[in-house]
Amino acid sequence: SQQGEEDPQALSIQEGENATMNCSYKTSINNLQWYRQNSGRGLVHLILIRSNEREKHSGRLRVTLDTSKKSSSLLITASRAADTASYFCATDYGGATNKLIFGTGTLLAVQP
Amino acid sequence: DAGVIQSPRHEVTEMGQEVTLRCKPISGHDYLFWYRQTMMRGLELLIYFNNNVPIDDSGMPEDRFSAKMPNASFSTLKIQPSEPRDSAVYFCASSSSWSQQEEQETQYFGPGTRLLVL
Numbered sequence: 334s335q336q337g338e339e340d341p342q343a344l345s346i347q348e349g350e351n352a353t354m355n356c357s358y359k360t361s362i363n364n365l366q367w368y369r370q371n372s373g374r375g376l377v378h379l380i381l382i383r384s385n386e387r388e389k390h391s392g393r394l395r396v397t398l399d400t401s402k403k404s405s406s407l408l409i410t411a412s413r414a415a416d417t418a419s420y421f422c423a424t425d426y427g428g429a430t431n432k433l434i435f436g437t438g439t440l441l442a443v444q445p
Numbered sequence: 446d447a448g449v450i451q452s453p454r455h456e457v458t459e460m461g462q463e464v465t466l467r468c469k470p471i472s473g474h475d476y477l478f479w480y481r482q483t484m485m486r487g488l489e490l491l492i493y494f495n496n497n498v499p500i501d502d503s504g505m506p507e508d509r510f511s512a513k514m515p516n517a518s519f520s521t522l523k524i525q526p527s528e529p530r531d532s533a534v535y536f537c538a539s540s541s542s543w544s545q546q547e548e549q550e551t552q553y554f555g556p557g558t559r560l561l562v563l
Contacts, residue, residue: 349483375536431476431540435488
């Protein structure tokens with residue numbers, strides 16, 4: 334399976350702390366994306382990083398990509414209770430499609 | 446735009462019955478994806494369309510599953526006959542190859558249909 338693997342599977346932190354989630358994938362990619370899923374809802378796109386980028390920021394989010402290790406990490410700084418959700422990485426292997434392969438997800442719980 | 450619209454939001458049916466899930470993608474999007482999400486298997490891509498044409502249906506689990514996209518604003522996923530192991534949340538997502546670059550590769554998800562087959 335090409336599906337990415339994420340770790341940890343679950344993470345519980347206190348409000349104000351930083352949360353780091355990791356994603357590993359198997360073959361060369363065009364880009365890697367992170368999505369958030371609140372309980373009972375659809376997935377929402379957070380950020381995209383291309384294969385030629387190493388780091389990207391968006392608000393309290395920081396994404397890194399290490400193509401030599403085929404891994405990415407998502408850092409959420411100064412977490413809030415509203416950040417409680419599942420987070421998925423998704424890889425785009427390129428080609429003339431918009432097809433993504435989603436990872437297994439990390440369930441983040443931020444305690445107030 | 447209202448986003449991706451799915452109906453019904455919840456469906457409870459008995460084994461052997463036909464189930465039809467519906468999706469309206471975001472207007473102007475030319476890609477449509479159907480996913481299934483379960484605790485055991487995570488988020489699986491079932492099939493996707495480009496300009497209403499099925500491109501890859503390798504994720505469709507069995508012949509009991511079929512999907513159509515008769516026009517750019519409507520798609521259905523049908524299960525006939527349904528089985529208890531089909532119980533899952535089914536998501537539809539759309540994307541556009543015409544948007545500005547980062548948006549072009551972003552998928553927009555509907556709220557999902559929660560299916561329970563008894």
